Amino acid sequence: MASNRAVSTGDSTLDSLTYAPEGAILPQKRIFAYYGNPHSKKMGILGKYPKEEMLDRLDREIKNWEKADPATPIQPALHLVAISAQGAPGKDGGYRMRMSDKTIKKVLKWGNEHKAIVFLDIQRGHAPLGPEMEFLGKYLKLPFVHLGIDPEFSMVTGAKPGTKIGSYDAADVNQAVQFLSRMVKEYKLPPKVLVVHRFTQGMIKNYKNIKLDPNVQIVMDMDGWGPPVLKKDSYHDYIQKEPVQYTGFKLFYDNDFRKQGSRIMTPEEVLALTPKPMYIQYQ
Template sequence: MRFSLAALSVLALSQLAGCSSTQSKQEEASQTGKITAEASANPVRSTSASADSAEKPAASERAVTSTRSVSTGDSTLDSLTYAPTGAILPKHRIFAYYGNPHSKKMGILGKYEKAEMLRRLDQEIKNWQAADPATPIQPALHLVATSAQGAPGKDGGYRMRMSDKTIKKVLKWGNEHKALVFLDIQRGHAPLGPEMAHMEKYLKLPFVHLGIDPEFSMVTGAKPGTKIGSYDAADVNQAVQFLSRVVKENNLPPKVLVVHRFTQGMIKNYKNIKLDPNVQIVMDMDGWGPPVLKKDSYKAYIQKEPVQYTGFKLFYDNDFRKPGSRIMTPAEVLALDPKPMYIQYQ
């Protein structure tokens, strides 16, 4: 995808808003112990959820062999042969590098050239595998495929879709490296449904999964980056239903849905989120800060608002922003109870 200098600047700024400029709000929440943290290695809700919710089937119970007999209608996509089988969680821990190849400021995925980025990914995975030898690690690349923007654009959506070329490039990296690829949506003002539909041809591939970011779901009409957005359980259910349909129509293994979160208000009515055997939901703790705040936040919200699986995000840069702060070690993260099954580095 060709970007003008102005477009690239807005792209980078939107990402800094995602984990930097809106961090003033996050820091304020952190100081009062209100950074959300979700974690559950178990594919069920805890007893704090309703009894009705707790009886939902676990996505990990469904193990289906993937087939590549279904055509995406795109010869480039159909040439990608990596086809994991069965449910990823909880047999594997997913380890993802996040970002966009067009921006060094968005995250580790775009900070280095492909070969160096993948080398670092593999080295980091070795560190995590050493910390928990019993759980195999599944590598992943988490691409911001729809980026929230500070300007409305032609349709007023306040978001930029990455080009087919950009998405295919990262898919090829995943295919070559036997890594999952997550396509992340920051919807801005655009409806979620059409943004997911735009990704459907890619999601027909068995190694491609979805992420949605409530921070940039601007239900109040505010400009992305000026306030923290939110999703209701109904929105999460819409994503689950969409992915479940893709799985059933294409005879695929369960899809993983990552939902980012760092404040309680980013997800409304969590008890109404419905589990589906075709989709594995990960609530990803997306806050940066000193280890003590991240640990306290994790403990404070994991028991209160469990959904299914949980993740934990680490920041190569932002976790060092506070004086005396540092990035948590694999051993520290894995000492959390229960252990996160999705790890993401930005």
């Protein structure tokens, strides 16, 4: 079955993936994503269960959110850690591992079959952001593929990933926006969504200098774990008080229970936040 896209990706397998949502997703729909990597049961729900069980859980969870906000349609999503920060430098000193073409295509096929958009997430370690985005470029030619960048693993100080929390400057976010905008224009794609994770003040520098672009929808995603009061405070302090465009909120099936007496927030509690998050992610 041939795709109706105007431009080929140059890869026959990718060209066979025909899911092609039209137009901008936000704010017409709320994105609901399962996060992780199929090679790791600990990295998130995406890899914790076999494909069919994971997708079944995704569908069941979406129904809870539809009940909580019947007026807003939900766009299912899979959020793949496509470039994973590492504790060892690797051959090029980048402290990151790029997933294989086979792994990325596997998740893209799941998304295509399930009519779920797919986010490819970058944990850059010490590697420059530009080449990592270029590595994902052929996949981003698909209209249902979007991008995530994680400041936690952007080790500008030279520290080893996982030993300290990293950061991005507005200039880095703008670089990602410009990259995606060029792709949208060149390949005649609907607007791309860029998810930027954040759970501390220092993870994003100079947020006021982030420049909006009509071809890219920026989501600042509060992705810290812990008890509800801490998550609400983080959302208020780092997302609401430093607005960019759209907002997101992350929930953890495991980590949100780690502290005694803690629990995972309900859809109703999350939707009571101001502004209402338009991107929801479960790990």
